[in-house]
Amino acid sequence: MCLQPRPRTNRGATVTTALPTRYLTPDDIATLLSVPLETIYAWRKKRTGPPAIRIGKHLRYDPAAVREWVDSLSADNAA
Template sequence: MATATPADPRTTLRAGLPDRYLTPDDIAEIFDVPKETVYQWSKKRTGPPGFRIGKHLRYDPTAVRTWVNDRMADNAA
């Protein structure tokens, strides 16, 4: 019996939105940046918008996709 392996968050985001909230580790992997950068983005409010569940930082995949699209539009202009 084969067990399912977790999907690479970068592939999942490209193929469609994952069906779960993303963690700082996911964001770091998707954008190939250190996790500390993700926390700095959150602190400075310069990265994708996140929210807290208690002490845990989470990201809505829809908001991350919107943030990426906004960055791409800014760079195209």
């Protein structure tokens, strides 16, 4: 699976060709992976999706951890 995000504007930041260096929101992850936002929350509840952290009341994803998670899926599918 290739993680090529579609262009999207979010509070002044644009997600274009590569993962941004800032922490990602659940909306960002849904857009990057082309899945519904509800899927992101379901993965979190089942502990099957990319790891997330809480910053105050906000859920955020480390871009490096998301990349590792996607790479692990690719490795699992190749085996």
